[in-house]
Amino acid sequence: MADNKMSTRDLRAFFHKVEALHGVTLGFxxxxxxxxxxxxxxxxxxxxxxxxxxxxVVPGAACTGQVLLDGEDIYAPAIDPVxxxxxxxxxxxxxxxxxxxxxxxxxAAGLKLNGIAVSRAxxxxxxxxxxxxxxxxxxxxDRLKRPGASLSGGxxxxxxxxxxxxxxxxxxxxxxxxxxxxxxxxxxxxxxxLELKENFTIIIVTHNMQQAARCSDFTAFLYAGDLIEFGxxxxxxxxxxxxxxxxxxxxxxx
Amino acid sequence: xxxxxxxxxxxxxxxxxxxxxxxxxxxxxxxxxxxxLTAELFRHALPSIKAFGFGFLTSTDWDPxxxxxxxxxxxxxxxxxxxxxxxxxxxxxxxxxxxxxEMAPAWLSRKIGFMVELLAAIPSVVYGLWGIFVAGPWLxxxxxxxxxxxxxxxxxxxxxxxxxxxxxxxxILAIMVLPYISAVCTDVFRAVPRSQREAALALGATKWExxxxxxxxxxxxxxxxxxxxxxxxxLGETIAVAxxxxxxxxxxxxxxxxxxxLASVIAxxxxxxxxxxxxxxxxELGLVLLVLGLGLNIAARxxxxxxxxxxxxxxx
Numbered sequence: 001m002a003d004n005k006m007s008t009r010d011l012r013a014f015f016h017k018v019e020a021l022h023g024v025t026l027g028f029x030x031x032x033x034x035x036x037x038x039x040x041x042x043x044x045x046x047x048x049x050x051x052x053x054x055x056x057v058v059p060g061a062a063c064t065g066q067v068l069l070d071g072e073d074i075y076a077p078a079i080d081p082v083x084x085x086x087x088x089x090x091x092x093x094x095x096x097x098x099x100x101x102x103x104x105x106x107x108a109a110g111l112k113l114n115g116i117a118v119s120r121a122x123x124x125x126x127x128x129x130x131x132x133x134x135x136x137x138x139x140x141x142d143r144l145k146r147p148g149a150s151l152s153g154g155x156x157x158x159x160x161x162x163x164x165x166x167x168x169x170x171x172x173x174x175x176x177x178x179x180x181x182x183x184x185x186x187x188x189x190x191x192x193x194l195e196l197k198e199n200f201t202i203i204i205v206t207h208n209m210q211q212a213a214r215c216s217d218f219t220a221f222l223y224a225g226d227l228i229e230f231g232x233x234x235x236x237x238x239x240x241x242x243x244x245x246x247x248x249x250x251x252x253x254x
Numbered sequence: 255x256x257x258x259x260x261x262x263x264x265x266x267x268x269x270x271x272x273x274x275x276x277x278x279x280x281x282x283x284x285x286x287x288x289x290x291l292t293a294e295l296f297r298h299a300l301p302s303i304k305a306f307g308f309g310f311l312t313s314t315d316w317d318p319x320x321x322x323x324x325x326x327x328x329x330x331x332x333x334x335x336x337x338x339x340x341x342x343x344x345x346x347x348x349x350x351x352x353x354x355x356e357m358a359p360a361w362l363s364r365k366i367g368f369m370v371e372l373l374a375a376i377p378s379v380v381y382g383l384w385g386i387f388v389a390g391p392w393l394x395x396x397x398x399x400x401x402x403x404x405x406x407x408x409x410x411x412x413x414x415x416x417x418x419x420x421x422x423x424x425x426i427l428a429i430m431v432l433p434y435i436s437a438v439c440t441d442v443f444r445a446v447p448r449s450q451r452e453a454a455l456a457l458g459a460t461k462w463e464x465x466x467x468x469x470x471x472x473x474x475x476x477x478x479x480x481x482x483x484x485x486x487x488x489l490g491e492t493i494a495v496a497x498x499x500x501x502x503x504x505x506x507x508x509x510x511x512x513x514x515x516l517a518s519v520i521a522x523x524x525x526x527x528x529x530x531x532x533x534x535x536x537x538e539l540g541l542v543l544l545v546l547g548l549g550l551n552i553a554a555r556x557x558x559x560x561x562x563x564x565x566x567x568x569x570x
Contacts, residue, residue, distance in 0.1 A: 057455055059360070086458035096453035100471035109467055110457035160453070167458060 004068075005030035005201040006051060006088075006171055011065035013046045013055055020046045022225045023065065028171070028218075033193050033202045035216035035233065037209060039248065043225045044205040045093075048173045051203065052088035053081040069171070089169035093176040095156030097148035097163075103140050106148040106159055107131060110167035126166055133199075134162035135192050154185025161192065165200075172196065174204040178211065190215045209249055213237050221245045295541045302534035310538060316503035318523070323535035325542055327503045331513040332546070335420060335495065336488040338509070339427035344481060347432050351439035356465060367440065374433040382497030385426045390417035390498055393425060398510055409507040418500035421509040426494050431484035438483060442476030443469055475558045482554040489547050492517040516543040 004027035013021040021043045028034045036044045049055040050063050053074060066073045074084045097106050107127045111118055118126065127144070131137040136158040140151070148159055157177060164172060174193075178186040193202055193215045206212050212219050212233065219236040221229045221244070229236060229245045240246045296303075302310065302323060313324020350370060354363045398415040405411045446469050454468040470477075500512020501522050514522075516539050527533045 052456065054452060054456060057452060082458050082460050085456055090456035092449060092453065092456075094449060096449045098450070098453070098467060098471065100474070101467075109454075110459075112467075113457065113459050113463050163457065 003030060004028055005070065006203075007068045008047075008050070009066040009068070011047070011050055011063060011067060013043070013050055013063040014061065015058070016060040020225055021050070021063070024222075024227045026220055026227055026230060028201060028203055030201050031197055031199075032217040033197050033204060033215055034218040034220065035212035036203065036205045036220045036222060037207070037212050037248075038222035038228075040207065042222045044207075044222055045175050047222065048090075048175055048203055048205050051171070051173055052090055053084050054090060056081070086167055087169055088171045088173060089164035089167065090173040090175065091157070091160050091164055091177045094180050095153060095160050097151070097156050097159050099147065099149045101148055102145045103148050103151070103159065104144040107162045107166050109163060113167075127162075130162040130166040133165050133196065134158045135188065135195070136162055152185075154181050154188060157181060157185065157189065158192070161189075165196075169200065171201045171203065174202065176205050176207065178206070178208070186211070209237075221248060223248070292541075292544065295537055295544065299534050299538035299541050301531055302538045305531060306535075310535070311542070314505060316519075318527070318529070318532050321529055321531050323531070323538075325516070325535075325539055327505050328514055328516045328519050328539060329542065329546070330505050331420070331499065332489060332515040332517070332543070334509075335424045335427060335499065335513070335515055336485060338420070338424035339431060339488045340481060340484060342425065342428035343432045343435055343484060346428070347435035347439055347480070347484070348477070350432070350436040351443055352465060352469075354436075354440045355443035356461065356469065367437075370433050370436055372433075373429065374437075378430065378491060378494040379497070381426050381430055382494040385422055385494060385498035386418070389426060390419075390422040393417070393422055394419075394510075397421075402510075410509050413506070413508040413510055415510045416500065416512060418498055418512055419510050420499065420513040423495050423499035423513070423515075424509070426498055427488045427491055430491060430494065431487045434487055435480045435484040438480035439473070439477055442473040442480065445476070446472045478554065478558050482551060485550060485554070486547060489550070490517055490543065492521045496521045516540070516546070 007025075007027040009025050011021055011024045011026075012019055024043075024047060026047075036047060038044050046055060051067055051074075055061050055063055063075075065075075067075060069084070069087060073079070074088075098109060101109065104124075104127050107130050108123055111123055111126060128137060128141075131140065136155060139155060140146075140159075143150075148156065151159060157180075161172075161177075178189050181189065190211065193204065196202060197217075204212075204216065216233045219231065219233045220227060221236065221240075221242075223244055229240060229242045231241070236245060237249055240249065306313065306323060310323065310325055311329070312326055313322075314326045315322045315324045316327060317323075350366075354367050354370075358366060394415050394417040398411075398421070401411040402415065450468040450472055451464055454464040459467060495515055496518035499514060499518055501514045501518060502512035503514050503519065506513070520536050520539055520543075523532070524536055527536055
C-alpha cells in the first residue's frame with residue numbers, strides 16, 4: 001500500500017444519523033484506474049464524494065475516519081476543502097456544463113478561480129491541451145465560442161472531463177460518468193480513461209460491470225455500505241474470493 | 255358472447271370544449287379590461303390631448319391657475335425616483351436573497367425570509383408617515399450632509415437640504431420594493447440545480463466563486479424578472495411617494511429638492527381639480543403612466559428574451 005496515491009482508513013459516512021459507509025479501508029494506486037462497483041444505494045457515490053470533500057456539501061452529511069492524499073489527511077482541521085478539490089477533480093453522472101458559458105469558457109472556468117492567474121495565451125494553451133486530453137478538441141476547435149450546452153450529451157461529458165483536467169488535478173473521480181450516455185459515447189469515455197491514467201490517478205464509480213472489467217486495473221466491490229472485496233480487476237472478475245462478489249458479478253443479485 | 259358496452263368518444267370532447275371556452279373567456283376578460291381602461295382614460299383625457307398635443311410630454315409648465323399643463327416634471331420625477339429606488343434596492347435585495355439561499359442555515363433563512371416578506375405587508379400610507387416623521391428628517395440631518403460633503407461636486411448633491419425630497423422618496427420606494435425583488439430572487443437562486451453548484455465546487459470554487467460562476471448566470475433571467483416586478487411597483491407607488499416627495503412640479507438637478515411623480519400628482523390634485531382641462535390633464539398623466547409601465551414591461555421582456563436566446567441554454 002506504500003505507493004497508493006490515495007487511501008481511506010475506517011471511513012464512515014453519515015446522512016444525519018444514518019450511516020451509509022461502515023468503515024471502509026481502501027487504497028487507490030497512483031496512475032491506475034480503480035473501479036468501484038456495487039448495486040444501487042451501496043455507497044459507491046458517497047465513497048468517492050468523501051475523497052474530495054464533496055460529501056459534506058449536502059446538508060446533514062458528515063464523515064469520520066481518514067482519507068489520505070500523498071499521506072496527508074484531507075480531513076485534518078487545517079486543510080481547506082477548496083484546496084483538496086483543486087487536487088482531486090470530479091466528473092459527475094450527468095454532464096454539467098455551465099449553460100451560460102461558451103465551450104472555451106467552460107473549460108477555463110476553473111482557471112479563473114482564486115489564486116490561479118493565467119495570461120490569455122497560457123489560458124488558450126491550457127484550454128486546447130485539456131480539450132485534446134479529453135479527446136474533444138477535433139470536434140470543437142472550430143466553434144469554441146459556441147455555448148457548451150449546444151454539444152451532444154457525450155460531448156458535454158467530455159467537456160466536463162476537459163474542465164476538470166484544466167485545473168491540473170492529481171486524482172480524477174468519475175461518478176458513473178457514462179450512465180447518461182449512449183454506447184458510442186461510452187466507448188469514447190472508456191478509451192479516454194486508458195489515455196488519462198498515464199498522467200492522472202483515476203477512480204471511477206460504475207454500475208456497469210463490463211465497464212469495470214474493460215477499463216480498470218483494480219476493482220472494489222461495495223455492498224450495503226461495506227467493502228466486500230478489493231483486488232486486481234482480473235482477479236475479481238475471474239476468481240472472486242467472496243461469495244457475494246461472485247453472486248453480484250454473475251448477475252444473481254443487484 | 256358477453257355484450258361489450260361502448261361509451262363512444264363524444265362526452266370528453268364536449269367537456270374539454272366547455273373547459274377551453276371558459277378559460278378562453280376568462281383570458282379575454284383581462285384583455286377587454288385593459289382595452290376598456292385605456293379607451294376610457296383616452297376619452298377623458300381628450301380635451302387635454304386636443305389642447306396640448308405632443309407638447310404635453312415635453313412642456314415643463316404645470317399651472318392650474320393659468321390652465322397650462324405639461325407632464326415632463328412628473329415623467330422626470332417618476333423615472334428618477336424609480337431608477338434611484340432600484341439602484342438602492344437591487345444590490346440589497348440580491349444580497350438578502352443570496353444570504354437566504356446560500357449562506358444562512360435553513361431555520362434562520364426561514365425567519366429572515368418571513369421578516370423580509372413582512373415588509374411587503376406594511377401599508378404604503380404607514381411608509382409615508384414613517385417617511386415624513388422619521389426617515390425624511392434623519393436623511394436630511396445625517397445622510398444629506400455626508401453626500402454634500404463628499405459628492406458635492408456633483409449637481410445631484412448640491413443646494414438646500416429638505417426632508418421632503420426626491421432622495422427621501424427614493425429611499426422609501428427602495429424599502430418598499432426590496433421585499434418583492436428579494437423574494438423572487440431567493441426563489442430563483444433556490445431553483446438553481448444542485449448539479450450546477452456542485453460542478454463549480456468540484457472545480458475548487460469558493461462559495462462566492464460558486465455563486466459567481468454557477469448561481470448568478472443561471473438565474474440571470476429570473477433576476478431581470480424580479481427587477482421588472484420591483485420597477486412596476488416603484489413606478490406606480492402613489493401614497494407613500496405623495497407624502498414624502500414634496501409635490502413640486504419642477505425639474506431640479508439636486509436630489510435634495512422636492513419633486514413630484516405622475517402618480518403622486520394625480521393623487522394630490524385630483525380632488526381639487528376644478529376646470530375640465532385640469533381634470534383631463536390629470537387623466538392624461540394616468541395614460542402616460544400606463545403607457546410608460548407597459549412600454550417598460552415590454553422592453554424588459556424583450557431584454558429577458560434576448561438574454562435567454564443569446565447565451566442561455568438549459569443543459570439537456
